[in-house]
Amino acid sequence: MAIYKNIAVAGATGNLGPAIVNALVNNAFQVVALSRSGKTEGLPSSVKTVKVDYDSKTSVISALRDNKIDAIVSNLPQYDQQPALIDAAIEAGVKRFLPSDFGSNVSGNANTAKLPVFKGKLLTHEYLEKKESEIEWTIIANGVFLDWGLGKGFLINTHGGPTALFDDPNNKVSTTTLADVGKAVAGVLKHPAETKNRSVFVQSTSISQNELVAIAKKVKPELEIQTENVDTEELLKTSYGLLEKGEEVMTAMFNFLKVSIFNKNYGSDWNDKNDNALLGIKELSQAELEEVVRKNL
Numbered sequence: 001m002a003i004y005k006n007i008a009v010a011g012a013t014g015n016l017g018p019a020i021v022n023a024l025v026n027n028a029f030q031v032v033a034l035s036r037s038g039k040t041e042g043l044p045s046s047v048k049t050v051k052v053d054y055d056s057k058t059s060v061i062s063a064l065r066d067n068k069i070d071a072i073v074s075n076l077p078q079y080d081q082q083p084a085l086i087d088a089a090i091e092a093g094v095k096r097f098l099p100s101d102f103g104s105n106v107s108g109n110a111n112t113a114k115l116p117v118f119k120g121k122l123l124t125h126e127y128l129e130k131k132e133s134e135i136e137w138t139i140i141a142n143g144v145f146l147d148w149g150l151g152k153g154f155l156i157n158t159h160g161g162p163t164a165l166f167d168d169p170n171n172k173v174s175t176t177t178l179a180d181v182g183k184a185v186a187g188v189l190k191h192p193a194e195t196k197n198r199s200v201f202v203q204s205t206s207i208s209q210n211e212l213v214a215i216a217k218k219v220k221p222e223l224e225i226q227t228e229n230v231d232t233e234e235l236l237k238t239s240y241g242l243l244e245k246g247e248e249v250m251t252a253m254f255n256f257l258k259v260s261i262f263n264k265n266y267g268s269d270w271n272d273k274n275d276n277a278l279l280g281i282k283e284l285s286q287a288e289l290e291e292v293v294r295k296n297l
């Protein structure tokens, strides 16, 4: 069993946080949610929520010390807040830090690392490497959230307009359900030695856009799915252009994410080599995959 017992999840109430908290609770960890707002929606009643001011080091250190926190899982959307959180964790004697990442292979692929959307994540990785004699770290790379990406219309557009098919739609990419990302976090904390100071790679499945569209047509025949082809190199150029002009910065950032996922040179398929077995992630069967698509479209 893990040498860790008390786990703090910073930003536990958003898109990903509840799945992580549930997996930790199911694996008998004691979970403390660190929260700016004090919100508790979506969290099990056994979880203690502690309000913190991330701008105050003493506030964060007391929350961590008072609850004897062994490891922190960060879901903070403001990635550049994390170096201060890491410093507080070191002072409070926290042993392991899992940064807010949960997507692309940011520091392991030179093209991905250059994308402006990953600046804060990369800065955090560099900071963790600098501090690794004082605190251990693990980064989780899981690709797109499969269920979340379907629900938001990101993978198949059900919110009006065509579904974009990027480059060759037969290219496969790794994708992971929120529940499996939660399992990966619990798996890391149960295997501290094997996951120390490295990125781990997980997937619920590796799938192409054409395969996803085919499943969507099968399980939701009533949906009219129109598609349009998009060249990610063009998207990249347009997005740098928007940044230069200071226009539609959010659109540009979102486009950079699409490039990192769908352009083959950005390394988003780890089907051949991943940490599923170590971390207890079982790939979805075809029937389970169809159910995820049916439920979330």
Ligand SMILES: NC(=O)c1ccc[n+]([C@@H]2O[C@H](COP(=O)([O-])OP(=O)(O)OC[C@H]3O[C@@H](n4cnc5c(N)ncnc54)[C@H](OP(=O)(O)O)[C@@H]3O)[C@@H](O)[C@H]2O)c1
Residues within 6 Å of the ligand: 010, 011, 012, 013, 014, 015, 016, 017, 034, 035, 036, 037, 038, 039, 054, 075, 076, 077, 078, 081, 099, 100, 101, 102, 103, 104, 142, 143, 144, 145, 148, 149
């Ligand atoms: N791979 C994918 O497809 C994918 C998709 C989405 C997200 N992600 C990644 O998953 C991680 C978590 O993202 P998320 O979407 O779950 O985050 P989120 O929902 O935007 O925020 C998580 C929580 O952080 C707290 N928070 C919000 N704004 C904050 C601020 N300015 N400062 C401090 N705390 C703040 C809130 O909790 P409290 O009110 O309780 O403090 C919020 O519920 C990120 O690393 C993100 O990049 C990956």
